[in-house]
Amino acid sequence: MSVLRFDSVSKQYPGGHVALSEVSFDVAAGEMLFVTGHSGAGKSTLLRLVHLSERPSRGAVLFAERNLLRVRGRRVAMHRRDVGVVFQDHRLLTDRSVYENIALPLILRGMRRAEIAKRVRSALERLGLGPRERALPGQLSAGEQQRVGIARAIVAEPRLLVADEPTGNLDPTLSAEIMALFAELPDRGTSVLVASHDLALVRRMRKRVLVLDQGRLVDDIAPEDLADG
Numbered sequence: 001m002s003v004l005r006f007d008s009v010s011k012q013y014p015g016g017h018v019a020l021s022e023v024s025f026d027v028a029a030g031e032m033l034f035v036t037g038h039s040g041a042g043k044s045t046l047l048r049l050v051h052l053s054e055r056p057s058r059g060a061v062l063f064a065e066r067n068l069l070r071v072r073g074r075r076v077a078m079h080r081r082d083v084g085v086v087f088q089d090h091r092l093l094t095d096r097s098v099y100e101n102i103a104l105p106l107i108l109r110g111m112r113r114a115e116i117a118k119r120v121r122s123a124l125e126r127l128g129l130g131p132r133e134r135a136l137p138g139q140l141s142a143g144e145q146q147r148v149g150i151a152r153a154i155v156a157e158p159r160l161l162v163a164d165e166p167t168g169n170l171d172p173t174l175s176a177e178i179m180a181l182f183a184e185l186p187d188r189g190t191s192v193l194v195a196s197h198d199l200a201l202v203r204r205m206r207k208r209v210l211v212l213d214q215g216r217l218v219d220d221i222a223p224e225d226l227a228d229g
């Protein structure tokens, strides 16, 4: 079954810039893949269409059979529960602790406190953040802040995680650790779509790679066809 399908999707921003042009691809449930391309190729735009911060100009985006064109109003928030998002700039609440930031998506779902505590502690543990749970984001290193953003995105076990340059600010060791963590998510029922221009990192992961060039999908490379390098 496919968790995400782009069907001839084009996106033209107000002002006329064409960011995506006739892009089609399918993501199977339980798949992890990358989208890569130069700056301005359309990677962020593609991810924004998945979590509905932008709408396509033409074509359709389907999420687990749900046509996102029809998802409007209150249903946007419901859709976003199924999609975890990791941004490069974290977007953490600066006046809330690490624990509270991670708990937020679960509080919004109305989950019971005991269940929230169990899930947040497990996410803290997996991301090595246990000792920092009471800290405020401003007291953390860039890498720690990024890990809090990732914990918040995965704590509710979304069907799909989309991550936009999630290792952009991080050193190579931490980048590799975060990718290894992402690679475990499909076994837990979360598919993963990562935008990155770090080709060395992408190659090392040996996953499918979509290549965008000036808004066009110019290649869809299977893991076994990735060149070493």
Ligand SMILES: Nc1ncnc2c1ncn2[C@@H]1O[C@H](COP(=O)(O)OP(=O)(O)OP(=O)(O)O)[C@@H](O)[C@H]1O
Pocket (backbone or CB within 6 Å): 013, 014, 015, 017, 018, 019, 037, 038, 039, 040, 041, 042, 043, 044, 045, 046, 197
């Ligand atoms: N809100 C917007 N309004 C107008 N043009 C935009 C907007 N957002 C992006 N663009 C343009 O669309 C194109 C694709 O941008 P996008 O951010 O999707 O690329 P990207 O591949 O993620 O680039 P980067 O790696 O630099 O983040 C760029 O030329 C950009 O200038």
